[in-house]
Every structure is written in C-alpha cells, then in structure tokens.
Amino acid sequence: MSAASYESNVELAAIAERIRAASRIAVTTHVKPDGDAIGSTLALARAIEHLGKHAAVWYIGSLMEVFDSVIEPTAVHLVAETRLPPDDFDLVLITDTGAKSQLRELTPWLERHCDHAAIIDHHIQGDADLAAMRIVRPEEAAASQIVADLIALLGVPMSRPIAEPLYLGIATDTGWFRFSNTTSRTLRLAANLIDAGVDHADLYRRIEQTDPLGRLRLLARALASLEIVAGGRAAILTLRRGDYEASEASPDDTHGFSDLPLSVASIEVSCVIAETKHGHVKLSLRSKPGPNAVDVNQVARLFGGGGHARASGAKIEHPLDEVRPGVVEALSRV
Ligand SMILES: [Mn+2]
Numbered sequence: 001m002s003a004a005s006y007e008s009n010v011e012l013a014a015i016a017e018r019i020r021a022a023s024r025i026a027v028t029t030h031v032k033p034d035g036d037a038i039g040s041t042l043a044l045a046r047a048i049e050h051l052g053k054h055a056a057v058w059y060i061g062s063l064m065e066v067f068d069s070v071i072e073p074t075a076v077h078l079v080a081e082t083r084l085p086p087d088d089f090d091l092v093l094i095t096d097t098g099a100k101s102q103l104r105e106l107t108p109w110l111e112r113h114c115d116h117a118a119i120i121d122h123h124i125q126g127d128a129d130l131a132a133m134r135i136v137r138p139e140e141a142a143a144s145q146i147v148a149d150l151i152a153l154l155g156v157p158m159s160r161p162i163a164e165p166l167y168l169g170i171a172t173d174t175g176w177f178r179f180s181n182t183t184s185r186t187l188r189l190a191a192n193l194i195d196a197g198v199d200h201a202d203l204y205r206r207i208e209q210t211d212p213l214g215r216l217r218l219l220a221r222a223l224a225s226l227e228i229v230a231g232g233r234a235a236i237l238t239l240r241r242g243d244y245e246a247s248e249a250s251p252d253d254t255h256g257f258s259d260l261p262l263s264v265a266s267i268e269v270s271c272v273i274a275e276t277k278h279g280h281v282k283l284s285l286r287s288k289p290g291p292n293a294v295d296v297n298q299v300a301r302l303f304g305g306g307g308h309a310r311a312s313g314a315k316i317e318h319p320l321d322e323v324r325p326g327v328v329e330a331l332s333r334v
Pocket of ligand 1: 036037096122141142143173
C-alpha cells in the first residue's frame, strides 16, 4: 500500500470528459463485490450505455445471489485465471477500491491499462500507481455517492435502473442509514433516488430479508449456547458441526452472529466459537466503542489471529473442545 500518495489527482469533471471521449469502457470493482461495489459499477455502466457507448462490467470472484435482481438485465462478466477482459478498451473505471490486493487476478491486466484507468474510491488506503487518474474521497459514505455526482456531470437523467443500484450502494455502506458515515448529503441523495423511482422497502426486502430458514434455526442454536463471563461484560456463542446438521445450515451462515450479543447494555465484547467443516475452530470477536472498549485484536492475537480493535478473528487448527477453555479464560479476563 502506498497510502501517502493515495489521493485525488484529477477533478471528477475530468473523468466525465474522459468518458465522453471514450467509446469502449470497462468497469470493475473489488473481489467479492458488496452492495456498494455492485451498485457503483452497475449505475456507471448503465449511465455510459445511456450515452450510446459500450460499457462492460467485470467482476472478480463469485457474486452473491442476493444481488441478482439488481444486476438483471445487465450482462456482467466474471474474471477467472483463464479469463481476463479483452485489451481493446479505451477507458477503465475502478470503483470502491484502489487496492491491488482487492483486485487479485485482474491486477496484471490493470497494470497494462494504467495510463487510461481511473479509480473512484472512498477508502483511505490504496495503491496510487494502479491508475493514472484517481478520485479518492474518504469523506463519502459510499463510492456510489461519488458515482451519483459523476452521472450528474455526464448529464444522464436519473432513471430507476440507475437510481436503484446507487441506492443499494449507499444504503448497504451506511447500514441502511444508521452508521455515523450517514450525512445530510447521503439522505438528500437517497431522497433524489427515491424520487427517481426506487422502491426502498421492496429493495430492503430483496437484499436483507432473503436468508434461508436454516440460518434462523442455526441462530436459535447459537443463542441457546449463550454463556456470559467477565461479570456480564463478555458473551460467548458456541456452534458445533452437529448444530449445522440439525439446522440444515453451514458455517457460512454464521456471519453477523457475533454482533448480536452487543445489543445488551452490559456486554462489551462478544465471541462466536464455531467449529469448521474440517473440525477446526473459527473465532469471531466484536466489541463496542467507548472509553473502556475491549481491544479484540489483542484477544485474537492470543490465538494466532488478528484484525481490528472492534472486529477481529482467528482460525485455529485444533479441535473445538481443546480450544474452547482457553477462549473462555481469555474472555473472562477482559
Ligand atoms: Mn464502499
């Protein structure tokens, strides 16, 4: 990462000018695209097509099914080791990342196209040498907010097919307008997108309310395992292979479980101890912000893992019953 020089080096109007001058434009984003990655790329591609130009969307890694209804009917391409985009684009736009590590097998292709590539990002860190042109605005809640400005500069009218992906990007990156990155600008933009035809309640249902029943059954078993230690400050949830089988779920269905115990006033730190398919252990740790915040990065390090101060994890190649007492002990001391 070359953090020092990872900042804007052109005006957004210059990117709009490059789009107007181009005829074949590739649009891409980070691996395992999330709502903002999908939203910013799709909206941009649809706006470019509106201008009568060719836009090709290239995604890296598999796509979450939950986004299918937003992506349709736009045709998108998937990068594979044996399948890179063609080399005949006169402009490449990268949204929601500028980090080579997030672009994986596309990086060598991008390096060949660096001189006519532009990053549109809201992250603090990235690789400045990835693209000749950069718009980096960490103050923006979502890359989709910057793309909304770019589309306005292009003079493309805000229609529902463009507004819906933008709303998806902004809503998902702000936790549906709950996180502190939500600003008055965010809400004004969202209001404009609803005026353009976004059915926000329907979109919420399609994106956030599509879990398989097995996940809820697994959550029930996770909550039934609840153990409180450290005088009520720490919560531990334990899931074993038998729990996945009984609930017809998989270890992938545990995402988000570690956040739930933090809804309790006294609980400062939360941990999910999950047995993996191979009989090993995956720890997920979360803590609340504040003056007495528990640094869960330090806790995870005790078990060979790490991450951030408020969210971290570890993968431990030992059986769950060997690992668990040490985790309980560590959390009893927070
Ligand atoms: Mn984002």
